[in-house]
Amino acid sequence: MPQQKASQKFETNVSKKVDDSGLRQVAGYHLKRAYNIIRSDLSKALEPLGLRITTYSSLILIVGNPGIRQSELATALDIERPNMVVILDDLEQRGWITRERVVTDRRAYALFATLAGRNVSDKAMELDSKSEAKLMSSLTEIEVKTLTSALNKIERIGEEQ
């Protein structure tokens, strides 16, 4: 039961009357506004499935990486292990994943999506795609490509540091 407003609130929805030229000069400002819109939209799109974004991301990675360890998943998604536990408890209780003891290392759990989990994952990805398609509808193909490659370049620079 998310507590956030229907239209998710951050410090970015500058009204027309206010001069935000000081902030508009920086790309991070636009990135934040765009990201918040996409995030808010995705959040609402996933709500009917009972998925939050972190839970959704976790499920997608488990589906794509059968047998992944909890710690690997946590590292991959940059979620602290204690917080990962809660997310996986949720997914497990819904019957969408299973935790199986790794025979070669009995400390670890290997994660697998159930059939129901894969079905939910498919539905969620579809909702995600639809949500995005709507927001990207006014962009040309070239803009989408440039956007993605530009974002990837930023990611890479960030990873180098």
Add this chain to the structure above:
Amino acid sequence: MPQQKASQKFETNVSKKVDDSGLRQVAGYHLKRAYNIIRSDLSKALEPLGLRITTYSSLILIVGNPGIRQSELATALDIERPNMVVILDDLEQRGWITRERVVTDRRAYALFATLAGRNVSDKAMELDSKSEAKLMSSLTEIEVKTLTSALNKIERIGEEQ
């Protein structure tokens, strides 16, 4: 005293070994990763000035809009009024802004940046620019322009809804 890790953590830093193709298909994923990198970097850049991003954004808008009301600022930045109060308390205690009663409406406060506040704002904007320039260094001029216009289009679609 921020409690976050040096490299801010979200569920996006997928390591090389994990197959994240399911997530990589969606632009929101890249947007999130790029945004988190910029946010983390800006957060660290502003730390020496004792500014957090919301506090920084608020100060910039006050400098650019002398006399803005608290409620206007809150609306502009999409911060709930109760949360705005704390941010402004902080800025006021540091001597960077003043709250002045509006004579025509004694319920309201008009906000003004002090000289010290404007100086800090200038320094902060400089740090912000440097932080961004580093992350944008591998982008061509066309990529930066397309990125900004694409993000603006997404913003506009988001606002329509």
Add this chain to the structure above:
DNA sequence: TATTGTTATACTCTATAACTATA
């Protein structure tokens, strides 16, 4: 001794309800 998963807990950010003083 180190690591995996876990529990308990604390800090930050964001949201709502209700108060006060003005309008």
Add this chain to the structure above:
DNA sequence: TATAGTTATAGAGTATAACAATA
């Protein structure tokens, strides 16, 4: 009655410390 600012508080997300089981 409505609005501006405030206070108190609650929820979500994210962080750390410490423990049991296992390596």
